[in-house]
Amino acid sequence: MRAGPPEGALGLLWNRSDPTCTWDRACHRIAHPAVSEADATTDGTAEELPHFELVRREEIHWAERISRERHLRRWATVSSLLxxxxxxxxxxxxxxGAVLDSSVDTCGREMLDLPQVTDVYVYRRA
Incomplete structure (x- = not known):
């Protein structure tokens, strides 16, 4: 029988805005005026986690299909607007709304393709 902590794995994932999407970044700057252009809020995703070793890290790029109205309603739920x-x-x-009206990717469109990134981290108990 092995002494010590039990073996195990931990998987962490979360979604974030795709930083390459200029129109979504512009919306983000409006909704979060205190956050600078060099926002590193998701950089805190540590590859170093006490008692675990990183086994795998991936970024999965995808797009959420969302209506313009729903996109605007979602921004209305952000704390700075609330x-x-x-x-x-x-x-x-x-x-x-003006950002959506002026971007070539969203102007005149009822349905939008909102780029997202899912960060996936898999750790093994050290």
Missing amino acids: VAEESTRARMLGEI
Whole structure:
């Protein structure tokens, strides 16, 4: 019988916006004005995890098919818009709509293809 901690594996994954999508980045900057262009919020995904060793890391690129209306409603649920005064919230949503109206990838489209990235990490118990 083996002494010590039990063997095991841990899988972590989460979705994030694709940083190559200029129109979504522009929407993000409107909804999160305090976040800089060099946003590294997902860089905290550590390859080093205490008591585990990284076995595999992958980025899966995909696109979510979403209506323009649903996309705008989703932005309305972001904390910076939820806590904003009504006039500020309306302005921010208007600016996000203007981004969608001006991007070649979204202008005049009811359905949008929103690029996403899923980060997948697989660890083994050390």
